[in-house]
Amino acid sequence: MGAPFVTFEGIEGSGKTTQVRLLSEYLAGKGIPHLVTREPGGTPIANEIRSLLLSPREEPVFPETELLLYEAARAQHVRSVILPAMASGTAVLCDRFCDATTAYQGFSRGIDGARIEWLNAFAAAGLVPGLTVLLDIPPGEGLARVSSRGFRLDRLEGESPRFHQSVREGYLRLCAQHPERFARIDGRLPVDDIARAVRTAVSTRFGW
Numbered sequence: 001m002g003a004p005f006v007t008f009e010g011i012e013g014s015g016k017t018t019q020v021r022l023l024s025e026y027l028a029g030k031g032i033p034h035l036v037t038r039e040p041g042g043t044p045i046a047n048e049i050r051s052l053l054l055s056p057r058e059e060p061v062f063p064e065t066e067l068l069l070y071e072a073a074r075a076q077h078v079r080s081v082i083l084p085a086m087a088s089g090t091a092v093l094c095d096r097f098c099d100a101t102t103a104y105q106g107f108s109r110g111i112d113g114a115r116i117e118w119l120n121a122f123a124a125a126g127l128v129p130g131l132t133v134l135l136d137i138p139p140g141e142g143l144a145r146v147s148s149r150g151f152r153l154d155r156l157e158g159e160s161p162r163f164h165q166s167v168r169e170g171y172l173r174l175c176a177q178h179p180e181r182f183a184r185i186d187g188r189l190p191v192d193d194i195a196r197a198v199r200t201a202v203s204t205r206f207g208w
Helices: 016-029 044-054 065-088 100-110 114-121 137-149 159-177 191-206
Strands: 005-009 034-038 090-097 131-136 180-184
Touching: 005 100, 005 180, 016 034, 016 090, 016 131, 016 191, 034 065, 044 065, 065 090, 065 100, 065 114, 100 114, 100 159, 131 159, 131 191, 137 159, 159 180, 180 191
Parallel strands: 005 090, 005 131, 034 090, 131 180
Antiparallel strands: none
């Protein structure tokens, strides 16, 4: 399948973006070619879909609409960015992937899991991460971090605490179902401690 594919998952405010950046800096220091990307997004079309998904709006966004938009962005992203990079020998670090769809649109929105599993596989061309780092943090702490940034909350960040709790529970269930792929790390630890745990996980899996 080519070079390693590492994804980072977690609820809002879990610290994914920071840890992706720190791992990227670590890999750059070791001279390991890699690409950093995110979902939804990663291409101009996928970024436009991201804006549709996350911008607060008066019109209600139905769960089915939300799901299909995420999958459309993923289909473009995987084929335009991720698969070509991996085929060229470039490792890929991705902030969210299919597990986010399962946690958010499946566990929290209540869409049938089998349907999401099929759509995930279709949109991602069957691609599965070699390692998924789950930064686990209680929703109250994660949302407090988000609020402290001083920016307007996006549509998902502004969801109810109950919604975010169900997302967390969904991630924990996925972690239990796929222990061979997931590395669960306490997102409440100091940033440097988390970064060391991430490096240990990727070194163990890929020999970096």
